[in-house]
Amino acid sequence: MSDVDINERHKQKMQKQKKRVDARIKEATTERGVFVFLTGNGKGKSSSAFGMVLRALGYGQKVGVIQFIKGNRTTGESLFLSNLHPDVDHYQMGTGFTWDSQDRERDIAAAETTWEVASQMLSDDSYDLVILDELTYMLGYKYLDVEKVLDVIKNRPVEQSVVVTGRGGGARLRELADTVSEVKEIKHAFKSGIKARPGVDL
Amino acid sequence: MSDVDINERHKQKMQKQKKRVDARIKEATTERGVFVFLTGNGKGKSSSAFGMVLRALGYGQKVGVIQFIKGNRTTGESLFLSNLHPDVDHYQMGTGFTWDSQDRERDIAAAETTWEVASQMLSDDSYDLVILDELTYMLGYKYLDVEKVLDVIKNRPVEQSVVVTGRGGGARLRELADTVSEVKEIKHAFKSGIKARPGVDL
Numbered sequence: 001m002s003d004v005d006i007n008e009r010h011k012q013k014m015q016k017q018k019k020r021v022d023a024r025i026k027e028a029t030t031e032r033g034v035f036v037f038l039t040g041n042g043k044g045k046s047s048s049a050f051g052m053v054l055r056a057l058g059y060g061q062k063v064g065v066i067q068f069i070k071g072n073r074t075t076g077e078s079l080f081l082s083n084l085h086p087d088v089d090h091y092q093m094g095t096g097f098t099w100d101s102q103d104r105e106r107d108i109a110a111a112e113t114t115w116e117v118a119s120q121m122l123s124d125d126s127y128d129l130v131i132l133d134e135l136t137y138m139l140g141y142k143y144l145d146v147e148k149v150l151d152v153i154k155n156r157p158v159e160q161s162v163v164v165t166g167r168g169g170g171a172r173l174r175e176l177a178d179t180v181s182e183v184k185e186i187k188h189a190f191k192s193g194i195k196a197r198p199g200v201d202l
Numbered sequence: 203m204s205d206v207d208i209n210e211r212h213k214q215k216m217q218k219q220k221k222r223v224d225a226r227i228k229e230a231t232t233e234r235g236v237f238v239f240l241t242g243n244g245k246g247k248s249s250s251a252f253g254m255v256l257r258a259l260g261y262g263q264k265v266g267v268i269q270f271i272k273g274n275r276t277t278g279e280s281l282f283l284s285n286l287h288p289d290v291d292h293y294q295m296g297t298g299f300t301w302d303s304q305d306r307e308r309d310i311a312a313a314e315t316t317w318e319v320a321s322q323m324l325s326d327d328s329y330d331l332v333i334l335d336e337l338t339y340m341l342g343y344k345y346l347d348v349e350k351v352l353d354v355i356k357n358r359p360v361e362q363s364v365v366v367t368g369r370g371g372g373a374r375l376r377e378l379a380d381t382v383s384e385v386k387e388i389k390h391a392f393k394s395g396i397k398a399r400p401g402v403d404l
Contacts, residue, residue, distance in 0.1 A: 010306040018304070027395060034391045034399050038246055042383035043238065047253030048246035054256045055249070055278025056401035057286060076257025084259060102220070104212040129401050161402045178391035181244035189236045189380035193229060197236050199258035199331050200363045 033128075033161040035153060037169065037177035039136065042185035043201070045165040049131045050077050052163055057085060061128035064089045064121040068114060068166075069134040075202050089127075091117045104141075111143035118152075125157035136166030136173070150176055235330075235363040237355060239371065239379035241338065244387035245403070247367040251333045252279050254365055259287060263330035266323040269294045270316060270368075271336040277404050291329075293319045306343075313345035320354075327359035338368030338375070352378055 036052075038045040056063050065081065065088055081090045093114040115138075121130045138144040150172055153162055164173065174180050189197075196202050238254075240247040258265050267283060267290055283292045295316040317340075323332045340346040352374055355364055366375065376382050391399075398404050 007306045011304045014304040024392070025398075028392050028397045030394075030396045032396065034396060034402055036245065036391075036402060040386070042385075043381050044240055044246060044250035044383045044385065047257070048250040049253065050256045051249030051252030051254075051279075052402050054252045054282050055404065058278035058280065058282030059400050061401045076260035077253075078260065080256050080260030102213045102216040104209045161399055163402075174388065177389070178394065178396060179245050180388035181242075181246045182386040182388055183244075183246060184242070184384040184386055186376065186382035186384055187379070189238075190226070190230050192232075192380065194232045194234065194236060194380060195230045196227075197363055198261050199263045200236055200238060200254050200365075202257065 033157070033159050034178040035176060036161070036163045036179045036181075037173055038163065038165045038181050038183060039167060039169050039174075040181070040183035040185070041167055042183040043188060044183045046077075046133050048181075048183075049133055049163045049165050052129060052161075053088065053131060056129040057088070059128075062126055063129045063131070064127050065091070065131045065133065066114060066118045066121070066135075067092045067133045068111065068138050069093065073202060074198075076199055089121070107141070108143045111138045114138075115144055115149070122152050122156045122160070122162065125160060127157075127160055130156075130160065130162045132162065132164045134166045135164050136169035139170065139173070140168050146170065146172055235359070235361050236380040237378060238363070238365045238381045238383075239375055240365065240367045240383050240385060241369060241371050241376075242383070242385035242387070243369055244385040245390060246385045248279075248335050250383075250385075251335055251365045251367050254331060254363075255290065255333060258331040259290070261330075264328055265331045265333070266291045266329050267293070267333045267335065268316060268320045268323070268337075269335045270313070270340050271295065275398075275404060276400075278401055291323070309343070310345045313340045316340075317346055317351070324354050324358045324362070324364065327362060329359075329362055332358075332362065332364045334364065334366045336368045337366050338371035341372065341375070342370050348372065348374055 038048050053063050053065065081088050091114065093110050118130070118132055121127050135149070139146050139149065154176060156162060240250050255265050255267065283290050293316065295312050320332070320334055323329050337351070341348050341351065356378060358364060366379070
């Protein structure tokens, strides 16, 4: 096939593709906040949530970030939020990873306090975007009641978007979410002995 | 089982988990930049790359962002980078989605020019993190040669991390990458007729 043919065939293929994309954009007319759920065992769930924070900040939106699990290590997102964008409301559950604290009753109390802060954001229509980072673990350990949590998410202001991250999470969460991605680990640098990298993993 | 028993069993389980996590952290001792590849058909690949940009900015790192595909629409990441963080070097391939331009030769020329900019960043050790957003499509359409691209990524400065996003990408890319996640679409709001949302999808 000559170069001219290749270019012509490419053009026809792209015209068809453009038609498909344009038709789909035309069909999507409902305008409201969305509930995005990022789950699975691979890298990219929390990073993705923070990418949406970056996008929302680009539009000058009001953002709230709740982190349900936090290790003792410094993270880039914490440094970013506290030093560069203190305009983002940021709350971290105080107890660290649950395998660090090893104290179930203390964890439950901390989860409940954190959920109170989240609930307030989820009922305040001045927030355009609310991130509930690693929320699923609170449900998995039954520190928080899934029906109570879903009820608050469901009844949030109509223009507000919410992002939940974490492994697991269960069928009820998937059901309610508008967009669900499962991030599958194909491989991870950590497992080849490479230390977690500031600016990438931390 | 009484509450006391539940709490004690939880404590034992968490102690075991802590041992496992600590051992794995101890084993991961290699310190170098990583190559992260985010692929699959679900939402969260580019968002995740921009989440890493946010983290890197938190550490005051130098970041370069190359976007190989760009539609005509405004995006939050563009607004963020140009208005709030002009310290990030940001380059967008000028032709828009390839199904918008429909001109293969023009696309190839644009891809090559864009790759030149990327190559310069990937040979400059002052960059801590380089994002190659939607690079895979340039490989899929054979606008860029995969071996040439992999060679530059492979020979980048040892402390530099690089993130490639996009569907497909092929086996050679997966092979070279340190961390590979496949983002699987379980569902997407767009397909239920909900318009792409600024601060989430755009």
